Amino acid sequence: MARSSEVVRQQTERQLIPRGAEPAEVAQAYLYLMRGSYTTGQVLIVDGGRTLA
Numbered sequence: 001m002a003r004s005s006e007v008v009r010q011q012t013e014r015q016l017i018p019r020g021a022e023p024a025e026v027a028q029a030y031l032y033l034m035r036g037s038y039t040t041g042q043v044l045i046v047d048g049g050r051t052l053a
Contacts, residue, residue: 016049 008020029046033039045051 012048012050014050015047016052019048021046021048 012018012020026046029044033042033044036042
């Protein structure tokens with residue numbers, strides 16, 4: 001069985017930002033959407049560029 005650090009490396013090595021996210025980075029995206037009083041029904045993809053790679 002692969003170690004968790006190896007799994008994260010394998011999953012992130014081809015991303016534009018080749019590392020796992022810090023919890024604070026994901027929280028910033030959440031707060032951005034919660035603070036936007038005129039933002040409704042939006043999906044914000046926070047994946048380090050994985051969908052672009």
